[in-house]
Each structure stands twice: as structure tokens, then as C-alpha cells.
Amino acid sequence: MRTPVTSALVLAAVLAASTVIAAPAQASVTRTRQGSGSDVSRTSWSGPAFTMNGAGAVVPATMTKAITAITGGSGTMDVTVVAGSAPTSGSATPECDTISGLSGVNSCTTLTLTATSDGNNSQVNTDIRNAEFVYFAGGDQCRYAQWKGTSLQASVQSVIAKGGGAGGGSAGHHINSAIVYDACNGSVTSAEALANPYDSYVSFTTGMFAWPNYANTINDSHFVTRDRMGRTMAFVARAIKDGLTSGGAAWGVGVEEGGGSLFIDKTGLATLSGANAYVVLGDHQPERATSGQSLTYSGFKIWRLTAGQTFNFANRPTCGYYLRGVTNGVPDANLYSGTPITNCDPGPGPGPGGSTFAEVEPNDSRTTANSVAGLGSPTTVTGDMRSSSDRDYFATSLTGGQSVSVSCAIPSAYDADVYLLDSSGRTLTRSVNDGAGTDESLSYTRSGSGGAATYYLDVEAYSGSGSADYSCVITRS
Structure with missing residues (x-):
């Protein structure tokens, strides 16, 4: 049966309002918009808020918390997802498919950028600046790090400045820390990093983003499944030895896959959903961190977080950790569990316990x-x-x-x-x-x-x- 012209026009208008798939803004940029074709107009927002995920997928529990925090529980907002490559199978917009179904979302736009120059694309930067949350998809954090110095970097920073938020999973989790393990020379294993913390595969990008209350951090993902505690220890030791952090301390933040996600509110309080997360503090110079030699570092302080637990990045605790070390590149046993020290005096950390x-x-x-x-x-x-x-x-x-x-x-x-x-x-x-x-x-x-x-x-x-x-x-x- 033929569709009447009037009905066809109405149907076309409805589809245009709900899902817009635009042609590539430039040869290497693909833009897909879901939801409303118009951005929300609002004078103020209640963030910032952040989500740090152990795997690439959006975690609805923490994303919902971020939406509520940014909107103040009233009205809707716009989200932009930034990806360095398209998925190899399934939906081309998996993050926005999840985000668009959450309450409080006006639109979700997926931007797939494949070149460093795409960070200066005008449509890309317009979409980011008009959004209230920027989510970095999983993939290759080296590509994300290469956008340092482009307009994209400043555009994402402007979202936080207006009270919006940012986050990501896997590679997107990495890029949101103060010190980024960029993997630009290749991905390093724990054994390789502990055998030589100056292995060519251990490379960092600094000065990309500096989120409130999240200074001196190095994120890592897929943490337990891929046994990444050892390499995070090496990253922390390197950061201290090379003076990449302030105050002679560095904090590794490892989040497990399987739904592990930290929601961090504007006060710096992180609440964990899903699988475990770990905060690894190095608060002194390594006994040995030298190119070509194995790592020796005593007394890493490790907080193990389970679902529902919190960690205050603004007022970081000085108790409740267990201790582990590395000697001649060999880490102590039971890296992922230990008996917490609870009756300790305040240490060299940046704030009192609690x-x-x-x-x-x-x-x-x-x-x-x-x-x-x-x-x-x-x-x-x-x-x-x-x-x-x-x-x-x-x-x-x-x-x-x-x-x-x-x-x-x-x-x-x-x-x-x-x-x-x-x-x-x-x-x-x-x-x-x-x-x-x-x-x-x-x-x-x-x-x-x-x-x-x-x-x-x-x-x-x-x-x-x-x-x-x-x-x-x-x-x-």
C-alpha cells in the first residue's frame, strides 16, 4: 500500500528528530547523532562529574549518576562520544545506544575521528562544546593522546569548566588521568614493566587533562583480568622517579572490567559500581628504578574497593590500605587482596583519614x-x-x-x-x-x-x- 504524502512527511520529520546520521564532516570524521536534533539551551550546570570504567562499555549505573549530578536532577543534557575507530562488529554507536536510553539525555552524538588533524575539525569541536558530557570510547589511547594541543583538548576542558562531565572506558579511562600511559610504543605487560620500568613500551603523556581533585593519578583498565597491578606499580614508581607528579607521590587507579566503574562527583568523592577497583599509592622514591634494571620498591599502599565503597580523591585517606612491594622485579604474593591496616597514624598523604x-x-x-x-x-x-x-x-x-x-x-x-x-x-x-x-x-x-x-x-x-x-x-x- 502506498503511504499518503502527508503521512510520509510526518514520518520523515519524526525520524529526523529522533536519529540524525550525518555525512562525514571531513573525509576522516564520521558523525552520528541520536535523539533530538537541537541542543539543550541552559544557563548553568551542576557538575563536574566523571565516570572511570574498567572496560570500554558505558556503565548505566554511573552514567545515570553523572547525568543526575550535572542536570541537578532536572531537565536533560547532551552527550558526545569520541572514538578513535569504528567498532569492528555490531552497532557503529554502542555507547550512544546505551546512553540514549537513559533518563535525562536529550541527544547523544558519536564522533569517530581517525587522524590527529581531526582534533581541529570545526564540527567536532562544536559538538563537544555544546555537550554536557564527553565520553571517550575504548580503543587506542595513543590516538587520544595525539589530540593534545588540538582544539579538541580545549573543547573538552570547556565542558568541565561549565559544570559538565567527562569519562570513558578502557582507553577512554586512561586518557582521563593526570598522567596517561599512552601505549604509543606498544602495550606493556606487568612482567615487562617490572623487569625494566624504562622499557620502551612504557611511555606517558602529561598535560592532556587535569580534572578537579584528580591530580597525580595514572589510570589503568581491565585490571585483574589482565593482571595489571605489576605494571601500575611500575608506572607509579616511574612517575615519582621522573618528577611527573607533585609532592613526591603518585596514585595508580586500576578498575576491573565486568562493569567496574567509578563515579566521581564534584567534591572528589568516588563511588564504585560493579567489579573491584584498586588505588595504588607510592609515597617515596623507589629503591631502584633505573633503565635496563628491574624495579625494587617497598611499601606500595593499596586500597581495594568493592561495589558501594568510596574513595575521596579530594581528601585522600591515609589508612585502610594493605602493603605490597617489589624486589628485583618480583612482586609480593597476593597483590589483589590483603589485610587492611586500620589503626595507623596519618601518613604522608594529602589529607586525613575517613x-x-x-x-x-x-x-x-x-x-x-x-x-x-x-x-x-x-x-x-x-x-x-x-x-x-x-x-x-x-x-x-x-x-x-x-x-x-x-x-x-x-x-x-x-x-x-x-x-x-x-x-x-x-x-x-x-x-x-x-x-x-x-x-x-x-x-x-x-x-x-x-x-x-x-x-x-x-x-x-x-x-x-x-x-x-x-x-x-x-x-x-
Whole structure:
């Protein structure tokens, strides 16, 4: 059946408004726009916000947080995805396919750039400057690094300056750190980098981007799956030895694939979604980092983050890490796990201790408790009483003679009580004040001596329920 002319015109207009696929702006640039054909017009934005992903794909959980942070929870915004090459299979716009389905997105434009000169393309820079978030796709971070000094660099910086955001996955994760492992000479393995931290495959680009609260960082991706802890240690040691960072310290930020993603808000607070992430601090000169010789470096401080945990890049913790080193190119065992040091004095890091943790359900029993034992003191845990029978458990640890105090702010929607339990579930002390919105507090000192033992904070609904968060500050001393 033939389509009436009027209907055909209406259909064409609808399609034009929802998806625009433009011809290449130049021979080497491909531009695909999804969503509205017009950019959002707005005088102010509430960011910046960032997403740092262990693999190339967009992670909806952290991207949604970024959208909400930038828009302030009201209205919509425009996103530009920058790629250095087209996907070899499947959709040509996989990042925008995901982003366009999220609430708060007006449009998503994919720009595929294949030459260094494309960084000065006028349409490319117009799209970036008109966006409120720039996402760098996976691929080749060397190509991204080659856009340093082009108009693209300044255009992305302008997005952050107006309160927008940036991020990326895999190669896109690399390019968003202060010091970029650019892989322009080839990709290095952990064994190669530890055997010679000045291997030709270890090359850096500096001065590309300098995001707020994210100074002195070196990102790495696919972290556990591809065993990249060793090479990140070598990168950190090189950065310190070569004076690429300030204050004699460097911070590696490794994010695992499988949905691992850090959302970093404008205050510098990073919250992890999905698979694990690691922050690796080197805070002294390496014992040996010399061209042609294996690395020796003692005392890397490593924070292991799991889903829901936070790391404050503006006020970086000085506790809650475990220690690992490298001797003659051979790293210590168990690089990806360790017993955190929790009763340490503030070290040479840039700020006092302290962490926050948002509950991750299910945590309704001791066996499913959220562990906060590895976080610095004080630790602030947040959650809510979704039902009148809700219980939230948080696991911490105390050594002999160590004390813990808990102070909980309870919202007016419900009455909640708090209990401190030992490892077998026996109640040691409790706070059961009456009344919705009544705060609770308790304290306990472990007697005797001995190593770390597990204790549980149990927050229970007594009456009422709601989605408003309680906030409990756990302080160990």
C-alpha cells in the first residue's frame, strides 16, 4: 500500500528528530547523532562529574549518576562520544545506544575521528562544546593522546569548566588521568614493566587533562583480568622517579572490567559500581628504578574497593590500605587482596583519614554483611529502612584494646535501633532510643590483646519505614 504524502512527511520529520546520521564532516570524521536534533539551551550546570570504567562499555549505573549530578536532577543534557575507530562488529554507536536510553539525555552524538588533524575539525569541536558530557570510547589511547594541543583538548576542558562531565572506558579511562600511559610504543605487560620500568613500551603523556581533585593519578583498565597491578606499580614508581607528579607521590587507579566503574562527583568523592577497583599509592622514591634494571620498591599502599565503597580523591585517606612491594622485579604474593591496616597514624598523604560507604543489598544478616573493615576511620555508612522489618549489617574489625564508637542520625520517617555484635552474633551493646527520627549512639572497647576480630553493626527498623537515608559514623581508636 502506498503511504499518503502527508503521512510520509510526518514520518520523515519524526525520524529526523529522533536519529540524525550525518555525512562525514571531513573525509576522516564520521558523525552520528541520536535523539533530538537541537541542543539543550541552559544557563548553568551542576557538575563536574566523571565516570572511570574498567572496560570500554558505558556503565548505566554511573552514567545515570553523572547525568543526575550535572542536570541537578532536572531537565536533560547532551552527550558526545569520541572514538578513535569504528567498532569492528555490531552497532557503529554502542555507547550512544546505551546512553540514549537513559533518563535525562536529550541527544547523544558519536564522533569517530581517525587522524590527529581531526582534533581541529570545526564540527567536532562544536559538538563537544555544546555537550554536557564527553565520553571517550575504548580503543587506542595513543590516538587520544595525539589530540593534545588540538582544539579538541580545549573543547573538552570547556565542558568541565561549565559544570559538565567527562569519562570513558578502557582507553577512554586512561586518557582521563593526570598522567596517561599512552601505549604509543606498544602495550606493556606487568612482567615487562617490572623487569625494566624504562622499557620502551612504557611511555606517558602529561598535560592532556587535569580534572578537579584528580591530580597525580595514572589510570589503568581491565585490571585483574589482565593482571595489571605489576605494571601500575611500575608506572607509579616511574612517575615519582621522573618528577611527573607533585609532592613526591603518585596514585595508580586500576578498575576491573565486568562493569567496574567509578563515579566521581564534584567534591572528589568516588563511588564504585560493579567489579573491584584498586588505588595504588607510592609515597617515596623507589629503591631502584633505573633503565635496563628491574624495579625494587617497598611499601606500595593499596586500597581495594568493592561495589558501594568510596574513595575521596579530594581528601585522600591515609589508612585502610594493605602493603605490597617489589624486589628485583618480583612482586609480593597476593597483590589483589590483603589485610587492611586500620589503626595507623596519618601518613604522608594529602589529607586525613575517613571514608563513606553506601549500603549494598542484600545485607540483612551477618553472612551478607557489607564489610567496611578496610576503610579509614571514621567511616560513615548510609542506608535506609525500606520495610518495618529491615535490618542492615556492616562488618568492621577491632584489635585487642581498641575502641569503637557509633553515632547514627535517623530520619524522621522511621524509628531505628542499633546493636554491636561479636563474631558469633552476641549483642555486646545497643542503643534503642524511642521515637521516629531519634538518633542513636553506642561505644565499646575490646578487652585484652590479640589480632583483628570481626564485629558487626546491626541497624534495625523498630517502627515505620522509608527511603530516607540514615547515616552512622563508625570511629575506631
